[in-house]
Amino acid sequence: MSRRAEQPPRERLRPGALPDLIGYRLRLAQQAVFRDFASSVPGISPGRVGMLLLIEANPGVTQSTLAQAVQRDRSTMVGVLDQLEAKGWIERRRGADRRTNGLWLTRAGRLLLARAKRAIAIHEQRVAARLSAAERARLLELLGRISD
Amino acid sequence: MSRRAEQPPRERLRPGALPDLIGYRLRLAQQAVFRDFASSVPGISPGRVGMLLLIEANPGVTQSTLAQAVQRDRSTMVGVLDQLEAKGWIERRRGADRRTNGLWLTRAGRLLLARAKRAIAIHEQRVAARLSAAERARLLELLGRISD
DNA sequence: TATTGTTATACTCTATAACTATA
DNA sequence: TATAGTTATAGAGTATAACAATA
Numbered sequence A, B: 001m002s003r004r005a006e007q008p009p010r011e012r013l014r015p016g017a018l019p020d021l022i023g024y025r026l027r028l029a030q031q032a033v034f035r036d037f038a039s040s041v042p043g044i045s046p047g048r049v050g051m052l053l054l055i056e057a058n059p060g061v062t063q064s065t066l067a068q069a070v071q072r073d074r075s076t077m078v079g080v081l082d083q084l085e086a087k088g089w090i091e092r093r094r095g096a097d098r099r100t101n102g103l104w105l106t107r108a109g110r111l112l113l114a115r116a117k118r119a120i121a122i123h124e125q126r127v128a129a130r131l132s133a134a135e136r137a138r139l140l141e142l143l144g145r146i147s148d
Numbered sequence C: 001t002a003t004t005g006t007t008a009t010a011c012t013c014t015a016t017a018a019c020t021a022t023a
Numbered sequence D: 001t002a003t004a005g006t007t008a009t010a011g012a013g014t015a016t017a018a019c020a021a022t023a
Helices: A022-040 A046-057 A062-067 A074-086 A105-126 A133-147 B023-041 B046-057 B062-069 B074-086 B107-127 B133-147
Strands: A090-094 A099-104 B090-094 B102-105
Touching: A022 A105, A022 B023, A022 B046, A022 B107, A046 A062, A046 A074, A046 A099, A046 A105, A046 B023, A062 A074, A062 A099, A074 A090, A099 A105, A105 B023, A133 B023, A133 B133, B023 B107, B046 B062, B046 B074, B046 B102, B046 B107, B062 B074, B062 B090, B062 B102, B074 B090, B102 B107
Parallel strands: none
Antiparallel strands: A090 A099, B090 B102
16 A cells, blocks of 8 residues: 555656657657757748748749748738848839739848758758668658648 | 849749758648647647646656656746646646645546547548558658657 | 738747745 | 746747728
8 A cells, every 4th residue: 555645756757649649759850850950050940941942932922922832821921021121131022013012032131041051951961860861752752641 | 125123923932942851841741730630639739638648647747747748848837737727637736745746637637638539549540541551650760760 | 892911919839037835 | 055836027920800002
């Protein structure tokens, strides 16, 4: 018979059913990758770099089209783009349709993005350090089948 | 010569360098999985269910130990546990060390978790619908190597 | 009527710093 | 001195609803 109703808490927790869930494992992997990104590419988040990359590949893209591409509400984009513009990395120009803004990288934005790309290449190598090229490709392919 | 300095925005964006980044693909996959989770297991988030699963597997665990397990600050846990307690799913009991709270599922919490587990099993099947058992295991293994 | 960008507002999740009670 | 839980506070990141300008 135990003297106490309470059991002593373990310092090392039993993981229970969690580790077999794809969503949980995805979250762990993503957190690890984002931590590495934050220390590898300081001063800008993965999401923001993603937007700059999309603007680079699609100069003149409208706010709404970009919002749709990153699956955010167009009202959400306003503040984000305000920040990128305040940093001097993008500019809004009048679009052909006068309701729209076209988004363009500035010279400073192109410079930042070039630097970020080099840092991301190193980050990407570190993230995939324990994967062969074939395994890395396999992972991307399997992730694609999850995302549909 | 073009009549306009502006180029027409494409409705379908060029993805640029994004799709080859592991972090980006992880985020897409996780967003897809979380969307499915939200519609499959209404009323509770993946993170909250994860905590309930950890409490179930480690009855009497302290707040700080749980916080460490889910990689959150212990001050963050307070509000989260307040909510779980307000829902009637967990209770805080006095621990052996009188500074600590032991966390326990209530009967309602065990019922909720049993229901959630059944919903999660279906959710998990849908998420992995396009993966064979071997591919699913391979994905988890590759994710584990990303997470270290 | 519908769309684009915007504003006001609010909600969720998270952290830091400082406090208290215990150890 | 150190640790566990708590509080106050703040900062990201996000969404909804309503509006003006334009299509």
